[in-house]
Amino acid sequence: MKVECKDLERVLREQEPAELAALESHAKECAACRAEMEEWNELSVAARTLQRREEAPWLWTKIQARLKEEARKEQERGPRRSFAWLWQGFAAHWQMAAATVALLALTVTSAWMLTQRTAPGPVTPPANAGLKPLSFNPFNSLLTG
Numbered sequence: 001m002k003v004e005c006k007d008l009e010r011v012l013r014e015q016e017p018a019e020l021a022a023l024e025s026h027a028k029e030c031a032a033c034r035a036e037m038e039e040w041n042e043l044s045v046a047a048r049t050l051q052r053r054e055e056a057p058w059l060w061t062k063i064q065a066r067l068k069e070e071a072r073k074e075q076e077r078g079p080r081r082s083f084a085w086l087w088q089g090f091a092a093h094w095q096m097a098a099a100t101v102a103l104l105a106l107t108v109t110s111a112w113m114l115t116q117r118t119a120p121g122p123v124t125p126p127a128n129a130g131l132k133p134l135s136f137n138p139f140n141s142l143l144t145g
């Protein structure tokens with residue numbers, strides 16, 4: 001099995017194991033194909049990640065593991081607070097934060113509904129509640145001509 005530069009796209013598209021193996025050995029000698037393959041691999045990983053969006057817990061575990069690893073590296077380098085450190089803190093508490101926000105929203109909504117209920121209500125008075133019909137209604141003359 002011999003694979004050349006011109007075969008690269010087709011081999012990546014067709015995903016034939018034997019051809020992929022041949023392409024890999026070709027890429028060892030060919031920088032252009034190596035770069036192409038690396039790019040393609042990144043894209044396929046991204047595509048797989050998108051496909052597995054519904055498997056968010058799995059993805060989240062991966063991200064957390066990665067972040068922990070980053071934080072550990074950061075700590076080895078020094079106690080400097082980094083973005084990774086902040087992000088890890090957020091990752092650990094995001095569920096709590098989300099719950100707090102939800103609770104707050106619920107509280108505000110209920111409070112608003114309560115004020116709506118106890119408020120005097122619509123300003124339209126009950127029918128004929130001591131109100132005399134207007135003796136002069138400019139619209140009457142307009143309507144009756």
Ligand SMILES: [Zn+2]
Pocket residue numbers: 004005026027030031032033034
């Ligand atoms: Zn090549």
